[in-house]
Amino acid sequence: MKHLKIAGAAVLAAAALTATPAFAEDAPGPITVSGSVALVNDYRFRGVSQSDRNLAIQAGATISHESGFYVGTWGSNLAGWGTFGGSNMELDIIAGFKTEVSPGLTVDVGATWYMYPGGFDNTDFIEPYVKLSGSLGPVGVTVGVAYAPKQEALGSWYANGFEACCVGYSNEGDKNDNLYIWTDVSAAIPSTPVTLKAHIGYSKGNDGLGPFATSVAPTGEYLDWLIGADVAIPGTPVTLGVSYVDTDITKKEAAYLQPSFSRGQDGTGSIAGGTVLFSGTVAF
Template sequence: MKFRNLCALSAALLSISFAAPAMAQDEEAKPITVSGSVGLVSEYRFRGVSQSDRNLAIQGGLTIAHESGFYVGTWGSNLAGWGTFGGANMELDLIAGYKKTVGNATIDVGATWYMYPKGFDNTDFIEPYIKVSGTTGPVTLTAGVAYAPQQEALGAWYATGADAAAGVYTNPGDKNDNLYLWGDAAAGVPNTGLTLKGHIGYSKGNKGLGPFATSVAPTGEYWDWLIGADYAIAGTPLTVGVAYVDTDITKEKAAYLQPSFSRGQDGTGSIAGAAVVFSLTAAF
């Protein structure tokens, strides 16, 4: 969080200090661009599952891109309950990749390193990805695949939630991989600030609980989906959003995960059930 704030402050100071000459160069292509956002969401859902115990989350990110197509970035959010991964209730992602436009399609290849500050190393994992997107009129379509190779964070250290509650590892040191496939669609409504959006994803990984009783693919295999809308407020950097989020993880499928896989981790209240998520984001 401090790193992102310092970067944002530095960018702001530079823009003020060099405002006059920059205005003359605005129309020219810049070799390096810096962009980012900070936002508030009613809850943080990662692939359909709440990582903030169905509570509010503050999130922010920063991306530095070079005209060659290479980019680096970082993104973070507060966590609670299931999503803490034994850390300091925070997720910090480091991202690097390369993006290139070929014909009408944009290909994006990179990797995300999911970190949980002050947690143990075996809760962090890296996940390479590839995305292909294209735009037709106001509609943008994206298809992606992310594959995380075998790592301890993705293993099944606990066979059941009861084992996790008792603090008894059934298979410590286990490693596994994880596959995530997804498709996104967004359509801007002409002459308005409104964008309609949709998402569907498929997870396939290890059925079980990893270190600190968490899992990227909680039931081993499941679907998640989202449908919603964003509205950009004219004359401001603000966007408000609303989305309906759900998964096909039923109470029966998640029964063996309890009490870890529930709000408050008390065995009641699913964190993978349907929810309406609200957001307010400021871009810079």
């Protein structure tokens, strides 16, 4: 899962070059390709661990046309809560259109198809999104809305964790939708390789468990947030990051999700508790 994908996603960064006559300057071509590979100590999607609070390797690539259209893909290993019927991988397919609507203001409209190869089709879902990006002085700001229409992957197939572990589906085939609203801000510290960053998001969806005891909005409605910093290593494509991520999901609110909603699915150690995230990313 993605939009926060707390430590890593494909970025539109590197320009492809085209050949030009001798003594002339190279000019960027109509198509650019960019991407990244990252190692993170925990894959958090909207504040909730998808890797059972363990290491994850993530990679993505994006192909962009000068018209503003783009397609991309992003993937990560999964564990625990995020296995989605036996899949140990998330593979996202992304497509959209990005353009500047006024000086300094960019709109990005697209959709993400969340796939879990090796799992079952009813855990896959599509989520359209709209993002506005601009700046307030030295601070970059992005505001986004993602709305996934009713799909089985978002339904409440189990009412609680006990049904998931010991009884079986109580509402098989249920469909639901999901809304996610978020804001990201970032600011580079002048004369340093450091960029400060922060994020807050709001999820609203089903209040049960979907197929294979997972959910995009585990408690139905909650907030997630992040605050941290990235350091670009001068002269290299490497960026190191550290951040603190948390949610307002309390142990009491998540009790009905157990044992699914815990590390090792043993009923202890919530996978939505606050933690420090570390990341190392190589961009190309």
